[in-house]
Amino acid sequence: MVPADLRLIESANLQIEESALTGESVPVNKQIDTIDEEAGIGDRTNMAFMSTNVTYGRGLGVVTGTGMQTEVGHIASMLDNQKEMQTPLQANLAKLGRALTVLILVIAAIVFVVGLAKGSEDPANMFLTAISLAVAAIPEGLPAIVTIILALGTQKMAKQNALVRRLPAVETLGSTEIIASDKTGTLTQNKMTVEQTYYDGELHPATEGVADDSRLLQIMSFANDTNEQDDGTLLGDPTETALVAFAKLHDFDYLAELQQTPRVAEVPFDSERKLMSTIHDLGNGQFLVATKGAPDELLRVSSKIDQHGTVRDLTESDRDNILGTNHQLATQALRVLGMAYQIVDQVPVDVNPMSVEQELTFAGLVAMIDPERPEVRQSVEEAKRAGIRPLMITGDHRDTAQAISERLGIITPGEDHAVITGRELDQISDEDFANSVQDYSVYARVAPEHKVRIVNAWQGQGKVVAMTGDGVNDAPALKAADIGIAMGVTGTEVAKRFRHDFSG
Numbered sequence: 001m002v003p004a005d006l007r008l009i010e011s012a013n014l015q016i017e018e019s020a021l022t023g024e025s026v027p028v029n030k031q032i033d034t035i036d037e038e039a040g041i042g043d044r045t046n047m048a049f050m051s052t053n054v055t056y057g058r059g060l061g062v063v064t065g066t067g068m069q070t071e072v073g074h075i076a077s078m079l080d081n082q083k084e085m086q087t088p089l090q091a092n093l094a095k096l097g098r099a100l101t102v103l104i105l106v107i108a109a110i111v112f113v114v115g116l117a118k119g120s121e122d123p124a125n126m127f128l129t130a131i132s133l134a135v136a137a138i139p140e141g142l143p144a145i146v147t148i149i150l151a152l153g154t155q156k157m158a159k160q161n162a163l164v165r166r167l168p169a170v171e172t173l174g175s176t177e178i179i180a181s182d183k184t185g186t187l188t189q190n191k192m193t194v195e196q197t198y199y200d201g202e203l204h205p206a207t208e209g210v211a212d213d214s215r216l217l218q219i220m221s222f223a224n225d226t227n228e229q230d231d232g233t234l235l236g237d238p239t240e241t242a243l244v245a246f247a248k249l250h251d252f253d254y255l256a257e258l259q260q261t262p263r264v265a266e267v268p269f270d271s272e273r274k275l276m277s278t279i280h281d282l283g284n285g286q287f288l289v290a291t292k293g294a295p296d297e298l299l300r301v302s303s304k305i306d307q308h309g310t311v312r313d314l315t316e317s318d319r320d321n322i323l324g325t326n327h328q329l330a331t332q333a334l335r336v337l338g339m340a341y342q343i344v345d346q347v348p349v350d351v352n353p354m355s356v357e358q359e360l361t362f363a364g365l366v367a368m369i370d371p372e373r374p375e376v377r378q379s380v381e382e383a384k385r386a387g388i389r390p391l392m393i394t395g396d397h398r399d400t401a402q403a404i405s406e407r408l409g410i411i412t413p414g415e416d417h418a419v420i421t422g423r424e425l426d427q428i429s430d431e432d433f434a435n436s437v438q439d440y441s442v443y444a445r446v447a448p449e450h451k452v453r454i455v456n457a458w459q460g461q462g463k464v465v466a467m468t469g470d471g472v473n474d475a476p477a478l479k480a481a482d483i484g485i486a487m488g489v490t491g492t493e494v495a496k497r498f499r500h501d502f503s504g
Helices: 071-081 086-117 125-138 144-158 168-175 183-187 216-222 238-249 254-261 297-300 314-331 376-385 397-406 422-426 430-438 448-460 472-481 491-496
Strands: 005-017 055-064 178-182 193-199 202-206 261-271 275-281 287-293 304-307 310-313 334-345 359-369 389-393 419-421 440-443 465-469 484-486
Touching: 055 472, 071 472, 086 144, 086 168, 125 202, 125 216, 144 168, 144 334, 144 465, 168 178, 168 484, 178 183, 178 397, 178 472, 183 389, 193 238, 193 314, 216 238, 216 254, 216 304, 216 334, 238 254, 261 448, 297 359, 310 472, 314 359, 314 397, 376 389, 376 397, 376 465, 389 397, 389 448, 397 419, 397 440, 419 422, 419 430, 422 440, 422 448, 422 472, 430 448, 440 448, 448 465, 448 472, 465 472, 472 484
Parallel strands: 178 389, 178 465, 304 359, 389 440, 419 440, 465 484
Antiparallel strands: 005 055, 193 202, 193 359, 261 275, 275 287, 287 334, 304 310, 334 359
C-alpha cells in the first residue's frame, strides 16, 4: 500500500490499483515523464496516491503530501466542509410545524379577542383559555406516528437486504427523482472477466469455451503471475486473475499443467514493449515460449499463425483481420490481450526480449471487461418506468463509460452528446452547467469534486437526488446528496461511514 502521495522518479513496470480513489477499473501503468499540469487525478500517471495498492513492479518517489495534504486528505476535507442535508420529509415536517404554529396562534388570538369583546370573561381567564387552546391544538402524537411509520419502512427495506441508518431516508427514497451512481464496483462488479475470445479466425463468446486444439488456455495460464491460495482465491493483477479464472472455468487444470511443464525462465512484462513471456520445459527436449501482451506489439514479433491446430505463415490478410477484430472489441470498451507461442529446442543463454520474443506463432485474442452486475439493467429499466432518471458518474475513460452505460440502458447507442468528461465539465461555469445539466446522463473521468458539483446542480433544479457509490471518491457526493446509498459488501468503510442512509 502506498504510504503517502508521491511524485515518481523511478518506475519499473509499476502498476497501481486506484479504483477506490479514482474509479479506474484496472490497475494504472505508472511512468516518470511529466504530464499536463491540468490533468485530472485519474490521468496523473507519474503520481502514486496514499492508500492505493501496488499490484505489479516497483518504483521510487518523492513524497509530495502526507495526511490532509494528500488526495485522500482532500476528500476528507470535502467531507468536513459538506453541509448536512435535510431530507424532504424533514423539510416538509419543519414547514408543516411552522404553518401549524402560525395557524394555532392566529386561532388563539381570535378566541382571546372574541372572548374579550363579549365581556363574559376577564382578560386573565381569556388569556389562559387561548393558551390552553393553543397547547391542545399542537399534534403531540405526530412525531411518534411518523417514527412508527418509518420504522415499518425500515423493516420492509431489511427484507430487500438494505440496512437503513437514518429513519427519514426511508421516505426520501420514495421521493427520489435522480439516481446518480458510480460505475466501478457499483454498477459493475469491479472484477475483470473474459467476455470474448478470438481464434481460428472467428470470435467466440466466453460461454462457448475454447477448442481442444487451441493453445489459448495454455498460454493465458502460463504467461501469468497469478497465485492461488489454499481456499482457491486468486491473487494478482486483475487482468491475469481473470485469465486464470477463465481457464479454470473451462476445466483447464493449470496447476497440474505447470507441474508437468514447469517454468524455467521468463521475460517480465515491460510497459514499453507491452509483452510478457515465460519459458516452460515440455520434458521432451523442447521448450514452450508463452507470450501475452498488446495485440499490435505481438503481431510485430509474430511470423506464423495457429488455426485449427495447424501452423502456417502469417499473411497480411491475417494481420488485417486480427487488427480489425482488435479494433472492434476495443470500441466496445473491452480490454484485449493477444496470445502467441513458440516451440524451441533450448533456452537462450541470454534470456531477453530479443532472444525470446521473435518468430512467434499467433494463437488468438482474449477480450475482457469489468462486467455490469446482472441485476442492474432491469433496475435501470424499472427506475425509468417509475419516472426516475439514472445517471452514471465514473472515473473511468469516456469510451468505457459510454459502452457500459449503453449496455445498461442508461443511454441509447450513439447518444454521444449525453456523455461528458471531467475536463470538459471544468470548462463550463456553474451557471451554464445548471442550465445544461439535463443534457448529460454519463460523466466520465471525473474527480470527487465533480461528483459533488453534479449532485448540487440537480438539487439546484429542485430534484431529489440519490447517490450510490462504494469508493473513497464517492464519499463527498454521498454526503451531499439528499440520500446516500453505500455498497454494503464491496464498499469501502469511508463510503459506508460518512452519511450513508442505506447500505445494500
